[in-house]
Amino acid sequence: MSELSHKDWIGKASAIRFRDKAFIDGKTVAARSGRTFASVNPATGEVLAEVASCGEEDIDLAVAAARRSFNAGVWSRTSPAHRKEVLLRLAQLLRDNLHELALLESLDMGKLVRDAASVDVPGSAAIFQWYGEAIDKIYGEVAPTGEGDLVLVRREPLGVVGAVVPWNFPLDMATWKCAPALAAGNSVVLKPAEQSPLSALLLAELAMEAGLPAGVLNVVPGLGETAGQALGRHMDVDCLAFTGSTAVGKMFLQYSGQSNMKQVWLETGGKSPNLVFADCGDLDVVADMAAFGIFFNQGEVCSANSRLLVQRGIKDALVEKLVQRAAATQPGDPLDPISKMGAMVDSRHAANVMRFVEAGKKTARLVAGGDMVTVNGRGSFVQPTIFDDVTPADPIARDEIFGPVLSVIAFDDEADAIRIANDSPYGLAASLWTDSLSRAHRIAGRLQAGTVSVNKVDALSPMTPFGGFKQSGFGRDLSLHALDKYTALKTTWIKY
Ligand code: NDP
Numbered sequence: 001m002s003e004l005s006h007k008d009w010i011g012k013a014s015a016i017r018f019r020d021k022a023f024i025d026g027k028t029v030a031a032r033s034g035r036t037f038a039s040v041n042p043a044t045g046e047v048l049a050e051v052a053s054c055g056e057e058d059i060d061l062a063v064a065a066a067r068r069s070f071n072a073g074v075w076s077r078t079s080p081a082h083r084k085e086v087l088l089r090l091a092q093l094l095r096d097n098l099h100e101l102a103l104l105e106s107l108d109m110g111k112l113v114r115d116a117a118s119v120d121v122p123g124s125a126a127i128f129q130w131y132g133e134a135i136d137k138i139y140g141e142v143a144p145t146g147e148g149d150l151v152l153v154r155r156e157p158l159g160v161v162g163a164v165v166p167w168n169f170p171l172d173m174a175t176w177k178c179a180p181a182l183a184a185g186n187s188v189v190l191k192p193a194e195q196s197p198l199s200a201l202l203l204a205e206l207a208m209e210a211g212l213p214a215g216v217l218n219v220v221p222g223l224g225e226t227a228g229q230a231l232g233r234h235m236d237v238d239c240l241a242f243t244g245s246t247a248v249g250k251m252f253l254q255y256s257g258q259s260n261m262k263q264v265w266l267e268t269g270g271k272s273p274n275l276v277f278a279d280c281g282d283l284d285v286v287a288d289m290a291a292f293g294i295f296f297n298q299g300e301v302c303s304a305n306s307r308l309l310v311q312r313g314i315k316d317a318l319v320e321k322l323v324q325r326a327a328a329t330q331p332g333d334p335l336d337p338i339s340k341m342g343a344m345v346d347s348r349h350a351a352n353v354m355r356f357v358e359a360g361k362k363t364a365r366l367v368a369g370g371d372m373v374t375v376n377g378r379g380s381f382v383q384p385t386i387f388d389d390v391t392p393a394d395p396i397a398r399d400e401i402f403g404p405v406l407s408v409i410a411f412d413d414e415a416d417a418i419r420i421a422n423d424s425p426y427g428l429a430a431s432l433w434t435d436s437l438s439r440a441h442r443i444a445g446r447l448q449a450g451t452v453s454v455n456k457v458d459a460l461s462p463m464t465p466f467g468g469f470k471q472s473g474f475g476r477d478l479s480l481h482a483l484d485k486y487t488a489l490k491t492t493w494i495k496y
Pocket residue numbers: 164165166167168191192193194195222223224225226227228229232243244245246248249251267268269270301302400401402
């Protein structure tokens with residue numbers, strides 16, 4: 001945990017050199033077209049950097065560099081023990097550059113620098129370390145064919161992996177894709193979101209410093225419709241790993257079908273339910289965690305607990321406690337360590353969130369927040385907002401708002417709770433609160449969600465798979481299971 005003061009962070013921020021070029025084949029390069037796009041600090045409206053806006057030609061160059069490095073075997077055919085060493089060095093370099101990386105995250109997309117320094121950057125380092133440590137402990141199989149044949153089954157890297165990631169956890173989302181893909185021996189072309197390209201560009205430099213050969217990790221900042229689409233349609237990309245909206249996830253499936261049938265793995269939207277039963281024990285703990293589950297990172301979390309389903313008898317008491325938590329979580333300067341909530345990623349997204357809030361004011365009961373505000377007269381901030389008496393069919397209870405907006409829905413019994421929880425196109429995560437072990441197991445088994453957290457919210461770790469059911473996508477990030485996405489099974493028959 002960083003102990004820096006507000007003044008310290010401001011001082012460090014003013015000294016940062018922003019990387020504004022693409023990173024292709026081990027070199028920093030401008031876009032071939034010379035185009036750039038502005039990277040803007042949403043807390044102040046200031047332009048941080050004019051960043052290379054990669055187009056088709058740049059994607060071609062990056063994919064060609066990745067393919068060359070893969071075919072040359074400079075990474076793909078090195079020993080897992082060597083890859084481990086490099087990834088462990090990279091994890092340490094991320095830790096050594098904690099303050100700069102945390103600032104890049106905060107300045108680029110508005111999150112609290114305190115959270116970036118205590119959650120995002122250490123989390124990313126831990127994941128590179130975890131895959132580094134895992135990769136030389138994974139064995140293949142010998143198939144039980146019987147005498148006369150020796151049949152080896154092992155996993156090989158796929159080749160060139162394209163990764164397209166969003167802006168809510170820029171470094172972490174890049175890491176969730178790159179760490180397992182690189183550990184497995186692939187070469188990667190990473191497209192960060194246009195709102196948050198800066199930390200990925202530093203990551204690429206640090207990866208080379210750690211010993212990753214040129215061309216193995218390329219970073220191509222650019223717009224989704226151009227750079228993202230070019231990667232999705234590229235004939236020489238073997239696998240495309242995506243995190244973002246469900247709508248764009250579906251486009252990647254089409255790009256694949258219309259090009260080379262590359263494997264596509266999607267981690268898309270969510271509208272995660274948080275079920276609170278009357279036998280939940282300490283309602284203050286539930287209130288603390290339910291508030292954290294929706295207000296952390298301004299609610300810009302794919303697995304945010306945005307639907308609070310509460311058993312009718314305790315609903316009013318819990319809502320009262322939540323209103324107090326919301327009042328204590330007002331937005332502030334993201335660089336001030338005492339601030340409780342940061343800025344929305346940009347004014348356009350803030351306006352989208354506010355459209356839901358204004359509609360909700362007509363259909364449900366607003367009990368906290370409900371306004372867009374500025375901090376020091378600048379930026380796009382949304383107050384922590386709670387709607388009570390929401391009906392399950394209301395758009396604020398169905399659509400992914402991706403902001404600090406909580407919808408509270410009452411339920412009567414277990415069957416009612418499960419029905420409402422599963423009545424969603426999404427199935428990313430769910431939480432439930434009960435003191436009954438039987439109920440916890442019974443309901444966890446019935447909830448359509450990739451992760452169910454019992455008596456906590458939104459649990460995750462490098463050790464556990466993360467991903468969704470239904471339109472929250474398929475394939476899993478994190479854990480050894482993520483390696484399945486970036487490898488193919490190779491069977492070798494040997495007659496003797
Ligand atoms: P998008 O799905 O639009 O963007 C995610 C990534 O896809 C970005 O790198 C983006 O590039 C790229 N992209 C966008 N359009 C295309 C395209 N046509 N072809 C190829 N790539 C494309 O998400 P947003 O960042 O705009 O956020 C919108 C919504 O997505 C949120 O409100 C939320 O619902 C959801 N979301 C979900 C996340 C999750 O973790 N599941 C994370 C972030 C968002 P660029 O940004 O440069 O356009």
